[in-house]
Amino acid sequence: MYYKNAFFDFIKIFCAIIVVMVAVIYVSDPFMIFHKKLWNKDKIYTDMRVQDYGLVKYMDFDNFILGSSMLENTSAYEANERLGGKWINLSFGGQRSYERFMVINWALQNHKINNVIVSLDDHSFNPRHIESTFEPKLYENDFDTKWKVYFKSNAMTCVFLGKHCRLEQTDVYNRPAAWINGEYYTRRFGGFDNWIKAEKDDGQIQDVFRMLLENNSHCDMANENYKQTIDTEIVPLFANTDTEFHVIIPPYSGLYWAYDFNNFDCRMRPYEYLIEQSQNYSNAHIYWLYDEGFVFDIDTYKDLTHHTDAINTLELDFIKNRSHVINVNNYKHKIQQFKNKVQKIDVKYYTDKIKEYYDKKGV
Amino acid sequence: MLFNSIPFIFFFLPITLIGYFWLCSHRMGIGARIWLVIASLFFYSYWNVSYLPLILVSMAFNFVVGTVLTNTHSAHKKLLLIFGILVNVLLLGYFKYTNFFIDNLNAIGGFAISAKNIALPLAISFFTFQQIAYLVDSYKGLTRGYNLLNYSLFVTFFPQLIAGPIVAHHETIPQFARIRNWVKNYRHLFFGIFLFLMGLFKKVIIADWFATFATMGFDTMQSLTVVQAWFVSLSYTVQIYFDFSGYCDMAMGLAKMFNIDLPINFNSPYKALNIQDFWRRWHITLSRFLRDYLYIPLGGNRRGYSRALANVFMVFLIGGLWHGAAWTFVIWGALHGLANVVWRLWRKTNLQMKKWLAWFITFNFVNIAWVFFRANSFADAKKVLMSMFDCGAVFGAPNLKAFGSGTSGALAVLIALIIGCLVLPNSVEIVKRVKITNKKSAFWWGCVLAVLAVAILVKMIVIPYSEFIYFNF
Numbered sequence: 001m002y003y004k005n006a007f008f009d010f011i012k013i014f015c016a017i018i019v020v021m022v023a024v025i026y027v028s029d030p031f032m033i034f035h036k037k038l039w040n041k042d043k044i045y046t047d048m049r050v051q052d053y054g055l056v057k058y059m060d061f062d063n064f065i066l067g068s069s070m071l072e073n074t075s076a077y078e079a080n081e082r083l084g085g086k087w088i089n090l091s092f093g094g095q096r097s098y099e100r101f102m103v104i105n106w107a108l109q110n111h112k113i114n115n116v117i118v119s120l121d122d123h124s125f126n127p128r129h130i131e132s133t134f135e136p137k138l139y140e141n142d143f144d145t146k147w148k149v150y151f152k153s154n155a156m157t158c159v160f161l162g163k164h165c166r167l168e169q170t171d172v173y174n175r176p177a178a179w180i181n182g183e184y185y186t187r188r189f190g191g192f193d194n195w196i197k198a199e200k201d202d203g204q205i206q207d208v209f210r211m212l213l214e215n216n217s218h219c220d221m222a223n224e225n226y227k228q229t230i231d232t233e234i235v236p237l238f239a240n241t242d243t244e245f246h247v248i249i250p251p252y253s254g255l256y257w258a259y260d261f262n263n264f265d266c267r268m269r270p271y272e273y274l275i276e277q278s279q280n281y282s283n284a285h286i287y288w289l290y291d292e293g294f295v296f297d298i299d300t301y302k303d304l305t306h307h308t309d310a311i312n313t314l315e316l317d318f319i320k321n322r323s324h325v326i327n328v329n330n331y332k333h334k335i336q337q338f339k340n341k342v343q344k345i346d347v348k349y350y351t352d353k354i355k356e357y358y359d360k361k362g363v
Numbered sequence: 364m365l366f367n368s369i370p371f372i373f374f375f376l377p378i379t380l381i382g383y384f385w386l387c388s389h390r391m392g393i394g395a396r397i398w399l400v401i402a403s404l405f406f407y408s409y410w411n412v413s414y415l416p417l418i419l420v421s422m423a424f425n426f427v428v429g430t431v432l433t434n435t436h437s438a439h440k441k442l443l444l445i446f447g448i449l450v451n452v453l454l455l456g457y458f459k460y461t462n463f464f465i466d467n468l469n470a471i472g473g474f475a476i477s478a479k480n481i482a483l484p485l486a487i488s489f490f491t492f493q494q495i496a497y498l499v500d501s502y503k504g505l506t507r508g509y510n511l512l513n514y515s516l517f518v519t520f521f522p523q524l525i526a527g528p529i530v531a532h533h534e535t536i537p538q539f540a541r542i543r544n545w546v547k548n549y550r551h552l553f554f555g556i557f558l559f560l561m562g563l564f565k566k567v568i569i570a571d572w573f574a575t576f577a578t579m580g581f582d583t584m585q586s587l588t589v590v591q592a593w594f595v596s597l598s599y600t601v602q603i604y605f606d607f608s609g610y611c612d613m614a615m616g617l618a619k620m621f622n623i624d625l626p627i628n629f630n631s632p633y634k635a636l637n638i639q640d641f642w643r644r645w646h647i648t649l650s651r652f653l654r655d656y657l658y659i660p661l662g663g664n665r666r667g668y669s670r671a672l673a674n675v676f677m678v679f680l681i682g683g684l685w686h687g688a689a690w691t692f693v694i695w696g697a698l699h700g701l702a703n704v705v706w707r708l709w710r711k712t713n714l715q716m717k718k719w720l721a722w723f724i725t726f727n728f729v730n731i732a733w734v735f736f737r738a739n740s741f742a743d744a745k746k747v748l749m750s751m752f753d754c755g756a757v758f759g760a761p762n763l764k765a766f767g768s769g770t771s772g773a774l775a776v777l778i779a780l781i782i783g784c785l786v787l788p789n790s791v792e793i794v795k796r797v798k799i800t801n802k803k804s805a806f807w808w809g810c811v812l813a814v815l816a817v818a819i820l821v822k823m824i825v826i827p828y829s830e831f832i833y834f835n836f
Contacts, residue, residue, distance in 0.1 A: 002805040004549040009809025010556065010816075017817045144824075151824040 025150045025159055032058055033138075033146045045158075046168045048092035048177050049099065049134040050149055056107045059172065061088040066103055067119035069093035070250040073180040073309040074117070074316065076173050082316045085114055089175045094132070097124045101233040102139040108240055117246045117319065120234070121305075125226035125270045127233075180309045188302035192350060195303070196357050208303050209354050212259050212347070219266035226270035230277055238281035245281075246319045247274075249326070251289035251311065254296040256304040257338075258345035268335055279328045287318055288326035290338040296345070364409040366559075366613045367566050369823065375406060379521075380620060387545035396512050396539060399621070403519040407485065414484040417454075418519070424450065425494040426514050429501035444502040448495055455491045458483055463688035486525045488685060490518055492652050497532050499656055506532055513539050522617035526610055528628035528648040535623060544622035553808075554794050555620035560815045561790045562612025567822050569780065570606035573598040576766050576773065581743050592750035594766070594774060599737045600730045601780050604633060607646070612790045627791060633729075633784040636721040638702040641729060649685075653678050672707060676700035686736070691744060695735040702728055722785075 026034055031045045032054025045051040052066075063085045065074050069092075076087035090103060100118060107113060133152075137145040150159060170176045179185050188194050188205065199205045211217060238245055249271055257264055278284040289311070294300045300307050318324045326334055364371045379402040386395035408415040428447040432440060462478045469476055497517075500506050509517075513536045520539075523530055538544055580587060580595025587595060611629040618625045628647050635641035642650045658678045664671035676697075683696015716724075731748070738744035766773070788796070799805050 002799045002801060003553045005802055005805035006799050006808045006812075007549050007553045007556070009806050010553070010812040011809075013809050013813035014816050017813060018820075021817070148824055151821050156821070 025147075028159055030158060031149060031155075033149060042172070043169050044172050044176055046170065046177050047133050048090060049132055050138070051176075052090045052092070052103050053106065053138050055088065055090060055172070056103070056110050059088055061086045061173070062111060062113060063087045063115040063117075064107060064113065065089040065091055065117045066095075066100055066107075067091040067117065067248070068095040068121050068124065068250070069179065069306060070119045070121065071117065071248070071312065072177045073175055074312040075175055075309070078313055078316055079117075082320045083115065086173075088173045089177070091119075091175075092177055093179075094130070095121070095124055096126070096130055096132075096134075097229045097233040098127070098136070099132075099134050100124070101237065102136055104237055106139045108243065113240075113243045115244045115246065116237075117248065117315075119248045119250045120271075120274070121250055122267050122270065125229045126220060127225050127229045178309075185302050185306075189299065189308055191299050192353060196353065199357070204303055209358075211304070212351055213354060215259060217260050217263065219260075219263035224269075227273060230270065230274050234274060235277045235281075238278060238284045241281075241283055243283060245284045247278075247284065247286045248315055249286065249288055249290075250305065251292065251295050251307065252305040253298060253301045253307075254342055254345050255298060255301075255347065255350065257342045259304075259347050259350075261342060261347075264339055264342065272331060272335070275326060275328055275331045285319075285322065286326050287315065287324050288331075288334055289315070289318070289324055291324070291334060296341065364406050366610070366617070367563055367823065371406075375402070375409075376617070378402075383621060384547045388547070392542065392545050393512065395545065396516055400512070400515045400519055403516070403521040403524060406521040407519065407524060410485055411482075417484050417487075418490060421451070421454065421490065421494065422515060422518050425497060425518075426511055429497055429506055429509075429514075432498065432501040433504060433507055440502065444498060447498045451491050451495050451498075455487055457481070458487055460684075460688045489527050489529060490524070492529050492649075492656075492685075493518060496529070496652060496656055500532060509536055520618070520623070522614045522621075522623075523625055526614075527646070528611065528614065528626050529652050530626060530648065534626055538623050546622075548622055551619050551622050553799075554797075555616045555618075557794055557797070557808075557812060558612050558616030558619060558790060560616075560812060560819065561793070562609040562614075562616060563819050564815060565605040565609030565612065565790075567819050570602045570604075570609060572773070573602040573605070573777070576770070577602050577737060579766055581737055581747060582739065585746075587747065587750035589750060589753055591766075592747050592753075594770075594777070596730055596734055596747055596751060597777055597781070598773075600733050601777055603733060603736075604784060605780075608790070615791070629789070630791075631784065631789045633726060633781070634722075635725050635729075636718060637725055638699065638706050638728065641725060642699075642703070649682070653682055657681060672704045675703050675707065679703060691735045691738055691741065694744075695732055698728075698732045698735065702732075 027038070029035055029037070030040070030043075031050055036058045037043075044055070048055075063079065063083065064087060065071050065076065065079065067074065071089070072091045072093060074089055074091070076089045079085075079087040090107075092099075104116060104118075107116075135145050135149060138149060149155060168176075184202075188198050188202075195205050195208070199209060257267075260267075275286055278286065289295065292314075294307070294311060300311065302308075364375060366372075379399070382398050382402070383395050386392075386398055404415060404418075407418060425447065428443065432443060432447070435443070458481055461481055465476050465478055468474055497506060497514075509532065514532075516539050517530070517532055517536050518524075520535065577595055577599040580591065580598070584591070608629045611627075615625050615627075626648055630644040630647065632641050632645035635644055658674055661674045661677060662670055663674065677700070679696045679700030680693065681696070683692045683694070683699070686692045686695070731751075734747050734751075735744050738747065797808065799808055
């Protein structure tokens, strides 16, 4: 007799929970998927792979920076001063080409964009999709995916408890995902000895030391997959002729290129191909910073690739002055020049220091 | 269409249920059953409509042959039965085993026959067995009085169509015809939903989680440590348990909503103390089919002890092959056949074994045999098995981090689940214990089910649905 009550109670409670959940998610919408923020306006979700959707849709800008961790520290305010216009930094670390392609297209659909600054790390040429929080369908405005974002494990505790999500107070426009102010990273700037000091509790440096000692990395450009990436996800963007594209080849440390010198040519191949393929686009400007001295000064780096934010400022200056541009006329010379310098780097000096450190440590 | 998909739960099921009971409530019993057949065929062809003619032809053929077998007394009756069974077996053989046959012919004879482009029609193994049983019972005169509509419903009834249970005609056809079952029953509706949600929880929350570890270990990782290998094999043991028992719960729950009781197909198999006991608890309706329509016709235990042992082995070998057209399934079947033979020989000695030891041996045998069942190739099976028993690496680092960040939690849950399978009541037993005697308890049970449903729904939205393991068979 009471089973009818239980059945209808189940239906009613189930519907009530769903309605409440949907309403709370829709109204609070901390990731700005459905609308502009109603409160906590200075807090954004710093997982930019997801947050970029809302930032693009609801923020006001006409220029943007969309790099990897190499451009996360670039200040949009400095860009405003140096380059003019209203800038925003949408960068996120470990960026793949397909991710960048979708976000740029999403931004071009929603705004009239004058300038875009991107960085092209060598790993980003790999066409393979990685496991990440990036939802390609979100940037196609897919209804289901908008909700799916909120049903991921941490998002619910974020919505209902305000916990376990990267909802941080930050300057939304400037450089929301900047890592430069984190003591964990900055303590390593200033020289190789600081890397050694950080080793005991720093997984990144432990990995770097392992790489330097083992020196068994391989170059996955050999299969020429990068051509597919460049042909389908980079060069087609330049067809948006009303927008200027500033492509920065990230200035990794000379040591990065030296320790894996055997793969130097292989790792340069995608850049060469990109330069050749973009030669007919007058709105595509590719910047080469490897003829600057800082590349050979390890004090500027916290690891093999990441530099201080002073270099990000320098990049903005180069863009302003259109200097350090690499093109089909000069790339062979510039790359050869850099290669010659890299060849002179004494990698053994660093590996000896690491071995000495590990010997002392008793590892 | 899958039970664990949004379209099924929020569209197909409510529409089918409401339509069925609306027709029933308007005294249109025949219309209601036609509605259920149409809905079931829609459910079947939602996956791939090209399979629809096959099931329709198969159904029509078997109904005609069955009717003739029931009504004829001619001397050719047995020939007709053999013909009917042969057509079914050939159909199954063509779709399921042609490429397996070609591969082996090429390997043995050095031929270069190219594989045929044959897709395995969904549920063919299940509806073929079900209809072979029907033909045999028609031959024995046990199917008198069934009409095409009830027969069609017996074959296509969607809760059991895709992956069983392999129901006998006398278990469902009388229930479809019973007028009392045409009345909406809230008790059945409630328990049906309860069972369905428990099954969905097992599938979506547990089985799909452990599937990720099993897939990594079997298909992706090149080598495994001892601990990793045991973690992988036990993950699959847990995955298949919760996948199949989840499916069975859902099938029973769905049928219950329509006032139909399906036979119990799964009865806490990991509690088994010997391998025979295991097969009385795991996929019970398949074991029953193989016993009634293979073991007994082969002579059962009526032709001497050695012949009985040979028959048991043969039944498991064929059972293994039924699960899939690959030698790994044959090995799995042979291992279970051998274990059953050893068990019978042991029983003859009248020696007693401690219960915990009997369970330990049975569970570990089943776990090890699952390696062949899961592996895509002998190389994969060898990789996992060799690693499980790589004594030289016993003291090596467990390194479960290779499976992702949450693996230590998964290991604890894995152990808890195995203990749970051993000591806790199963879903059917749980449902039997639930009594709703007043409005307060009705409310609380409504809350329990609603929270369970929301938790599952959230998981289903995040992770796209995955097939049940038994859909492949």
